[in-house]
Amino acid sequence: MTGLGELPVRDDLRGKTPYGAPQITDVIQLNVNENPYPPPAALVADLQRAIGEAGLALNRYPDRDAVHLRASLAYYLSDRTGVALTGEQLWAANGSNEVLQQVLQAFGGPGRTALGFEPSYSMHPILAAGTGTAWVGVPRLGDFTLTADVAVAAVEQHRPDVVFVTTPNNPTGTVTSLEVIAAICDVAPGMVVVDEAYAEFAAGPSAVTLLECYPRLIVSRTMSKAFALAGARVGYLAASPAVVDAVRLVRLPYHLSAITQVVARIALARVNELLATVELVKAQRDRMVREIAALGLTVVPTDANFMLFGPFDDPAAVWQRLLDQGVLVRDVSSGPGLAGWLRVNAGTKGETTAFLSALGKVSP
Ligand SMILES: *Cc1c(COP(=O)(O)O)cnc(C)c1O
Numbered sequence: 001m002t003g004l005g006e007l008p009v010r011d012d013l014r015g016k017t018p019y020g021a022p023q024i025t026d027v028i029q030l031n032v033n034e035n036p037y038p039p040p041a042a043l044v045a046d047l048q049r050a051i052g053e054a055g056l057a058l059n060r061y062p063d064r065d066a067v068h069l070r071a072s073l074a075y076y077l078s079d080r081t082g083v084a085l086t087g088e089q090l091w092a093a094n095g096s097n098e099v100l101q102q103v104l105q106a107f108g109g110p111g112r113t114a115l116g117f118e119p120s121y122s123m124h125p126i127l128a129a130g131t132g133t134a135w136v137g138v139p140r141l142g143d144f145t146l147t148a149d150v151a152v153a154a155v156e157q158h159r160p161d162v163v164f165v166t167t168p169n170n171p172t173g174t175v176t177s178l179e180v181i182a183a184i185c186d187v188a189p190g191m192v193v194v195d196e197a198y199a200e201f202a203a204g205p206s207a208v209t210l211l212e213c214y215p216r217l218i219v220s221r222t223m224s225k226a227f228a229l230a231g232a233r234v235g236y237l238a239a240s241p242a243v244v245d246a247v248r249l250v251r252l253p254y255h256l257s258a259i260t261q262v263v264a265r266i267a268l269a270r271v272n273e274l275l276a277t278v279e280l281v282k283a284q285r286d287r288m289v290r291e292i293a294a295l296g297l298t299v300v301p302t303d304a305n306f307m308l309f310g311p312f313d314d315p316a317a318v319w320q321r322l323l324d325q326g327v328l329v330r331d332v333s334s335g336p337g338l339a340g341w342l343r344v345n346a347g348t349k350g351e352t353t354a355f356l357s358a359l360g361k362v363s364p
Helices: 041-055 067-081 095-107 123-130 148-158 178-187 241-248 258-269 271-275 277-294 315-324 349-362
Strands: 090-093 113-118 134-139 162-166 191-195 217-222 235-238 306-310 342-345
Touching (some): 041 258, 041 271, 067 258, 090 095, 090 241, 095 162, 095 241, 123 134, 162 178, 178 191, 235 241, 271 277, 315 349
Parallel strands (some): 113 134
């Protein structure tokens, strides 16, 4: 048998490990920021009907440009943000990870640079590596926030082709204000990508409201978190129609299956029911923030559905002792600027209670 090390893989991929949190299913899973509530029964019934109908046409390729889905996404995002958007300003793919990969294929690549403010979403540098884009990680402040001064100085120094700003930021939960994002857009020589995967959990306005002013701004979103559709793999971006034209140069033809497109459209037709769980999740998040702090630990203020807690001398041991009690959280402590921290997402009331009681048994 040939080992990976003996294969002629690209030099820049040698010694790397694939992205991935442990997938353990017979425990309380609070480690990948999913919505803990399954889609409502009425939606599942609609899906069964619609997928059945789509099945009759599976001999045909799907709509290559997902025109109907993009129109539905434009309607949703306009409704949420108050910004008039059309389907030409929207693009969808298999999760926002694929959207971001397409953005880097179009705007990054060999000889080009992407920059992010760390700690942040660890997939951004991995997608950069996969597309041959150089990565610059700029440290956030000690409280994991980002000021215009720090961000503007970094962008002016490195002049990246793509800037990533995640807000609310994963794994810290911290928000970057629109003022800071606008300041970055004012000096960025290339594209600015605002990753708003957790926007539905946040109180503040979306960077979608800045699209009108900044033609090189891209806002990416996902149906994996608040929409409770991680399994469906649907992410999207909003930007100027020219950005969408650029992404269409690199996308694979028929990348979004007919089944995926119909699932997303049916979900968007019942968006209010789907997003009804957001308030429940936020209530448990706020409870976790209070009760973890009451245990004498630090919790980083969060506007997402998860939080950093710690710091621990031996976070791996705390992670294991939680798992031994049947609760799976995320050990992010090996990431840049994250020594000592663990991340946990809000669960149902029962799951949250189980986590808090398990944590009470491991903490000092
Ligand atoms: C979860 C997450 C995503 C979403 O990934 P999908 O591919 O849409 O499931 C994107 N960005 C951030 C920051 C995330 O945490």
